[in-house]
Amino acid sequence: MAEHMDPDEFRRAGYAVVDWIADYWTTLGKRPVTSQDPPGAVAAALPASPPEHGEPVEAVLADLDTLITPRLTHWQHPGFFGYFPANTSGPSVLGDLVSSGLGVQGMLWATGPACTELETVMLDWLAGIMDLPERFRSTGPGGGVIQDSASSATLVATLGALHRASGGRWRAVGIDRRYRAYTSTQGHSSIEKAARIAGLGEDGVRPIEVDPETLAMRPAALRAAIEADRAAGDVPAIVVATVGTTSTTAVDPLPEIGAICAEYGVWLHVDAAYAGAAAVCPELRWSHAGLELADSYCFDPHKWLLTGFDCDAFWVADRGELIEALTVMPEFLRNAATESGAVIDYRDWQVPLGRRFRALKLWFVLRWYGVEGLRAHIRTGVALADRFARRVAADDRFELAAPHPFSLVCFRLRAGDEASAALLDRVNGTGRVHLTHTRVGGRYTLRLAVGSPLTAEEHVDEAWELLASAASDVVAG
Template sequence: MTPDEFRRHGHDMVDWIADFLDDTGSGRRVFPEIQPGDVRARLPEHPPSELESFDDVVADLESIIVPGLTQWQHPGFFAWFPSNVSYPSILGELMSAGLGVNAMAWATSPSATELETLMLDWMQELLGLPARFRSTSEHGGGVIQGTASEATLVAMLAARWRVTGGDINADGDTTRLVGYCTSQAHSSIEKGFRIAGIGSERVRLVPHDERFAMQPGALAEMIATDRSAGLLPFFVCTTHGTTSSMAFDPTPAVAEICERERLWLHVDAAMSGIAALELSLRWVNDGLDRADSYTTNPHKWMGINFDCNLFWTADRASLIGALSILPPYLQSAAAEAGAAIDYRDWQIPLGRRFRALKLWFALRTEGVEPVQAMIRDHVAWTQQLADIFGADDRFEVLAPHPLNLLCVALRGDTVESANAATDALIDAANATGEVLFTRTLLDNRSALRISVGARATTHRDVLGAAALLQRLAPAR
């Protein structure tokens, strides 16, 4: 492809993306009518023997690939969690690809490192996070990870390094380590324990209360039991807005236990932490002033396209101690003098993309006011949904709904019949192609999750989704 061809096709692709995002909900199903293998069956089995035109590639994109996608930007998308995009963020992603730099260390791209540090400080300020997470603090700082799953894993590695005094890097002995979370915590917590060599059997599931939040007293008892058995508790994860039910663990009370027992406290606020952009919702930060690490995702509810996870720690020495390996070809005078950050030591892989550009472009050209307004709308519409379903005696609201997730279920004579009816309602609603919901299980009750978070979703879309569910629900 020549530079002139790149210019022409690039202009066409930007126009295509703008048209796509402007027209996401028109005539498209949220989830395609498709079976596994259908997309591949329409594509050649072997690489092309002759070069094809870019126009032909785009034609196949339009006719084969896009119709086989789940439409995450659709206004009827109420599944899983939002994964929003914005025009400035997309352009930042494009610029990152065009610049083609590797931001693994200050020496490999000084501007990339320093802009990333600044963006984490900007976001610390915009979210109202404790000053101990700022890069200018004595022990803290932030970094952009790919996902909250990666952030949780590096927090675990820092925690196990600290509790073993660094010996873990030499002997790899994790046989006594034990960590804690609730059954409502994200599946990446258990996955992280597996990768970190702790294992699922050493993940203690702390009982939750009727709000699906961790019970601090039960945590303290489990820690004492493990210590008496000769084990070494080292890590606790509380969640601010669980994926399953939007539960908020009582981090201030848990922090007291962690400080007393010398355990690393990590707070996972993958989606809900972004709510702190709205001043009236700053309660989502409760307890962060005593956390060792914290993570949230602008690539969910803020409109910074995937991937862009923000991770802060108040103990960067343990993080770097756990992850730093310095062969001669990575050494630099700036890093050795402590004058620069090498972010390769703050993550699992070596290489890094220039993700900070997405935040920089978006914050400078759009600010946070549009996001704040969207958050306020989504929270208000979710409360309205709770009123609608709460007034319909066929439905039951199964969990608290402080932000933008509502978990509802159909009533039944037995748990089994209620679960079957709820599952059938989810299937029937999704089959229309107008909406997409996902299911979760809350204390053996099947629940329909309504996650209100897509940027394109309007009040009319939310009310339409509620009307659809009421129309499809069986009479009692």
């Protein structure tokens, strides 16, 4: 039987793994962004069963090089411009390493006091550097917690909203009336999924039309939908407004939406999964105007703030409502600290019981970069996106499809949908860059999202040159 890895063996293997990661980052720009192999290639290359006897780390690293990395989509690649960024950084990786080494299970304050308290302080730090409303700070009735993703944050907010809308009856007897959620037609798919999981049904979410120019939710349409549901005997429970929609980074008008929610007693959750990171820069905080009216808010440091997945920062204005909705106390979890009421037990702020020590990687990132380092990263992304957008606007074959306030640019060929789709296939096929698409106003639209700390002007320029060159062939052919 193989022996456990002792500290000296771990040290030697750890150096080898860190060297491997550093070499991977160093060579990323020379690799194809996406795999060219067909589905099933990795499974076919792996043995049918695990080894009978243990193998050295060197053998695993060798297989990483030959079997795994050639068949990845490299999200950290300087030419990866797809979806939204999901970037990590050296400090984040080191924080995750420490978290894994400590192996803390932070479900309760009592099971990891420092785990809980560091998380509370990190969320307060983030709230401070983003200038979030005071109601979200732990020093008042609210506070923050790390969820795995914005999808989980939306689900938790929905559960809290149902608890409030039902006067606690939701927890006692389940869904006894028709409760409704509202979001714009540009809202994330996780909102519909949260409504399904929470028991609102497939038609539990009311899609609210958007302004055709800004692609942001129309407050008048929201009011009309709420009034119609109330007239039908339904209960409006939650509105999910978006700061930085997935397709185009549109920003819903929070002041108007918040006023409507306050008027009707509806929970307002603000999903800023991608664009929330921009608020570390004072000049980009305009997108958060009206946030003081929200009951909950989230953004993903694992998208654009150099913190590896998974790390969603979620705040509530009244943590008591959330805890009432989610707490379950079996005998085996009872302890003196919890009974005292003097501590936070984050298991009551989420769906799972167990919790990793995710605050460590956030602590490492915030201390390594500092506030100015984070601002420089965000400003670089915005500037690179603006550089690309200027190139698009100057070419008569292309058009910008939406405003680009952050680091996403939406554009297309004037020649139409087929030409734009063919252009995307042609450019992604080079292996040098990777873009994704959406539809804006019903028309096929390409998306270029900047976010990797490895991306520089040369990579954005290369993306444009590939697009411009391929456009000649696509339009001509």
